[in-house]
Amino acid sequence: xxxxxxxxxxxxxxxGDRVTITCRASQSISGYLNWYQQKPxxxxxxxxxxxxxxxxxxxxxxxxxxxxxxxxxxxxxLQSEDFATYYCQQSYNTPRTFGQGTKVEIK
Amino acid sequence: QVxxxxxxxxxxxxxxxVKVSCKASGYTFTSYYIHWVRQAPGQGLEWMGIINPSGGSxxxxxxxxxxxxxxxxxxxxxxxxxxxxxxxxxxAVYYCAREGPxxxxxxYWGQGTLVTVSS
Numbered sequence: 001x002x003x004x005x006x007x008x009x010x011x012x013x014x015x016g017d018r019v020t021i022t023c024r025a026s027q028s029i030s031g032y033l034n035w036y037q038q039k040p041x042x043x044x045x046x047x048x049x050x051x052x053x054x055x056x057x058x059x060x061x062x063x064x065x066x067x068x069x070x071x072x073x074x075x076x077x078l079q080s081e082d083f084a085t086y087y088c089q090q091s092y093n094t095p096r097t098f099g100q101g102t103k104v105e106i107k
Numbered sequence: 108q109v110x111x112x113x114x115x116x117x118x119x120x121x122x123x124x125v126k127v128s129c130k131a132s133g134y135t136f137t138s139y140y141i142h143w144v145r146q147a148p149g150q151g152l153e154w155m156g157i158i159n160p161s162g163g164s165x166x167x168x169x170x171x172x173x174x175x176x177x178x179x180x181x182x183x184x185x186x187x188x189x190x191x192x193x194x195x196x197x198x199a200v201y202y203c204a205r206e207g208p209x210x211x212x213x214x215y216w217g218q219g220t221l222v223t224v225s226s
């Protein structure tokens with residue numbers, strides 16, 4: 001199975017900050033990497049697919065980059081509605097493993 | 108619009124089975140794979156498996172092999188996830204999600220079904 005490791009596990013940031021979350025795969029997954037946002041009590045929401053493609057309707061302050069084993073989700077200017085938990089997921093093969101999540105909290 | 112509507116919350120005793128449904132609408136049911144993902148209280152997302160509604164082929168995570176069965180009913184555009192031999196650690200919210208094109212992201216999710224396993 002491909003292991004997905006996110007860092008950090010949590011972070012505290014202020015509105016307006018630039019936030020970067022990294023995700024590392026245990027083997028190359030090419031560009032088969034997706035990012036999700038989850039708020040308490042809600043289903044996850046797709047933000048970025050194919051490593052760098054912005055899902056329709058998602059604000060442009062979200063961006064993704066990377067290929068192979070190392071990937072990054074960046075929020076260019078954190079907004080109040082962005083405080084949530086973020087997960088990466090590989091879709092290179094099954095099982096479609098998720099990272100352990102990164103909780104973004106208010107500083 | 109694409110919708111996935113799941114069945115309601117369940118309370119089960121250890122050793123029992125649970126069957127959760129996920130009714131799809133707003134698209135051609137047989138054209139997209141459906142995944143099941145669960146989330147234990149306060150924990151992360153755990154991928155359980157995938158079903159191709161066209162033909163019914165499945166692939167399950169090793170963790171659930173032998174305990175999970177995913178099926179589909181094309182007449183009602185509904186997929187089902189049955190988990191047997193339940194234990195307290197299976198208490199979680201279970202989600203169905205539809206796979207999309209390109210990198211097969213999960214672009215549409217059901218609302219989740221809470222399954223509580225308690226004696």
